[in-house]
Amino acid sequence: MILKIKHTSEKPSGVRNLFLVNDTSSLKDFGFNADALAYVKLKEEAKEKLITIKAYNITYYVVIVDKGELNDKSLEVLRKNGHTITSGMRKDKEEAICVYDSTGNKEAVLALTEGLALSTYQFDKYLSKKDKSFGEFNIWVATPVVNQEDLNELQLLCESVFATRDLVNEPVSTMDVAELSKTIEQLGEKHGFTVEIFNKTKLESLKFGGLLGVNKGSIDPPAFHILEWKPQNATNTKPVVLVGKGVVFDTGGINLKTPPGSLDDMKSDMGGAASVVGALTAVSANKLPVHVIGLIPATDNRPGGNAIVPGDILSMHNGTTVEILNTDAEGRLILADALSYSKKYDPELVIDLATLTGSAVMAIGHYATVGMGTADSTIFDELTKSGYRVNERVVQFPFWDDYDDLIKSEVADIKNIGGREGGSITAGKFLSHFVEAPWIHLDIAGPAFVRKEDSYRGFGASGVGVRLLYDFLKSRS
Numbered sequence: 001m002i003l004k005i006k007h008t009s010e011k012p013s014g015v016r017n018l019f020l021v022n023d024t025s026s027l028k029d030f031g032f033n034a035d036a037l038a039y040v041k042l043k044e045e046a047k048e049k050l051i052t053i054k055a056y057n058i059t060y061y062v063v064i065v066d067k068g069e070l071n072d073k074s075l076e077v078l079r080k081n082g083h084t085i086t087s088g089m090r091k092d093k094e095e096a097i098c099v100y101d102s103t104g105n106k107e108a109v110l111a112l113t114e115g116l117a118l119s120t121y122q123f124d125k126y127l128s129k130k131d132k133s134f135g136e137f138n139i140w141v142a143t144p145v146v147n148q149e150d151l152n153e154l155q156l157l158c159e160s161v162f163a164t165r166d167l168v169n170e171p172v173s174t175m176d177v178a179e180l181s182k183t184i185e186q187l188g189e190k191h192g193f194t195v196e197i198f199n200k201t202k203l204e205s206l207k208f209g210g211l212l213g214v215n216k217g218s219i220d221p222p223a224f225h226i227l228e229w230k231p232q233n234a235t236n237t238k239p240v241v242l243v244g245k246g247v248v249f250d251t252g253g254i255n256l257k258t259p260p261g262s263l264d265d266m267k268s269d270m271g272g273a274a275s276v277v278g279a280l281t282a283v284s285a286n287k288l289p290v291h292v293i294g295l296i297p298a299t300d301n302r303p304g305g306n307a308i309v310p311g312d313i314l315s316m317h318n319g320t321t322v323e324i325l326n327t328d329a330e331g332r333l334i335l336a337d338a339l340s341y342s343k344k345y346d347p348e349l350v351i352d353l354a355t356l357t358g359s360a361v362m363a364i365g366h367y368a369t370v371g372m373g374t375a376d377s378t379i380f381d382e383l384t385k386s387g388y389r390v391n392e393r394v395v396q397f398p399f400w401d402d403y404d405d406l407i408k409s410e411v412a413d414i415k416n417i418g419g420r421e422g423g424s425i426t427a428g429k430f431l432s433h434f435v436e437a438p439w440i441h442l443d444i445a446g447p448a449f450v451r452k453e454d455s456y457r458g459f460g461a462s463g464v465g466v467r468l469l470y471d472f473l474k475s476r477s
């Protein structure tokens with residue numbers, strides 16, 4: 001599917017029309033006749049904010065929004081209205097829409113357009129009958145309140161989200177470590193970030209004990225990816241480092257996951273990696289003046305003749321020894337090496353993204369990301385604000401010293417599980433042993449992959465993290 005978002009000062013024909021208004025009487029200026037106006041008034045009195053008008057074979061839409069500056073909730077309502085409209089067009093096999101506006105509110109126009117655009121995504125390559133698919137979807141925006149530059153930025157951001165969703169939706173048979181590496185290289189080539197990849201031999205020489213340990217049960221070698229966007233006009237002197245968990249499939253290893261259904265979605269266990277790739281894509285495609293590095297350790301986690309087992313002790317990249325008590329707590333092991341490696345860049349901030357714990361899902365569901373870490377509260381506040389703005393919300397969990405005790409080991413420096421209580425926090429505490437710079441850990445296990453359509457986030461992979469990080473990095477730059 002090709003998505004095009006274009007500014008126009010004409011009135012394109014053969015498209016569906018969408019009118020964004022504060023006040024329905026302004027629809028007169030768009031040529032609404034008395035019947036249409038009366039119908040809209042009726043719906044408005046019934047408090048409807050999205051009105052669909054069908055006259056003979058013509059369908060058009062009116063979206064009503066409050067006057068003045070909009071809060072985060074209202075912007076989210078607009079995105080969801082965009083999704084409802086795109087879904088209707090998908091059913092009707094219509095592939096072009098023009099957005100007209102009488103509100104003069106740029107944020108509102110962009111949120112509505114974003115909702116339309118993000119909902120055009122489809123993972124349909126394995127369907128024989130693509131009867132619900134768009135070929136090319138055209139969004140025309142006919143208002144001077146936004147320009148083509150704004151729309152290009154939005155389009156590139158949406159395409160970055162789609163790249164992340166594709167990476168996550170692809171099963172492990174077609175998205176193993178080698179294929180992940182290849183896709184990252186292609187995206188780097190296309191959008192301008194550089195890519196360096198360490199192979200197994202290199203990782204052995206660097207003593208990446210966590211990544212190599214998790215990989216021991218696998219027949220495919222691991223890889224470590226370094227992505228970098230370093231524009232000359234960067235506003236930060238020290239880079240922001242993003243780290244993403246790249247477990248291309250998580251069986252649990254020797255501690256095989258139970259019940260069997262709990263394996264169904266584990267192709268999504270590289271969601272953190274995919275979001276880091278999407279964030280670097282968005283930042284470089286839009287040439288944000290910010291120096292960002294992405295670090296992605298990748299492997300599958302499988303049982304095998306040589307797989308690690310409970311009782312094993314791994315020595316990690318920074319020398320810390322870890323007693324393995326559950327091979328299903330593998331994400332923290334590969335992240336540990338990547339976090340420790342980040343020290344080399346003397347980062348101003350490290351953010352890791354990972355589908356790390358079922359405990360995060362149990363705590364808050366798929367509605368938000370669990371966050372914690374050592375960065376100071378102003379940074380957390382900025383990230384939380386970005387989260388509300390783009391509706392990729394982050395909930396900060398406690399990170400008190402008390403939790404440190406839960407991962408103490410008798411035979412090694414720490415152990416890789418902390419027990420049933422506070423599972424996402426003890427996972428975070430584990431990671432804290434490997435990072436010295438100000439750091440935020442984002443556990444995206446809930447929102448990364450959802451088995452039921454969730455508005456413009458879609459079915460399956462949501463691409464969570466990309467819009468959050470883009471907004472956060474943009475507001476810092």
Ligand code: BES
Pocket residue numbers: 250252269326328329330331355356357358359361417418423445446
């Ligand atoms: N990849 C899983 C976490 C996960 C669960 C992600 C559900 C998405 C949906 C992770 O590797 C894992 O298995 N975590 C264990 C840790 C436990 C053994 C300490 C968990 O959360 O059960």
Ligand code: MN
Pocket residue numbers: 250252327328329330331
């Ligand atoms: Mn696991």
Ligand code: ZN
Pocket residue numbers: 247250269328330331355356
């Ligand atoms: Zn995992």
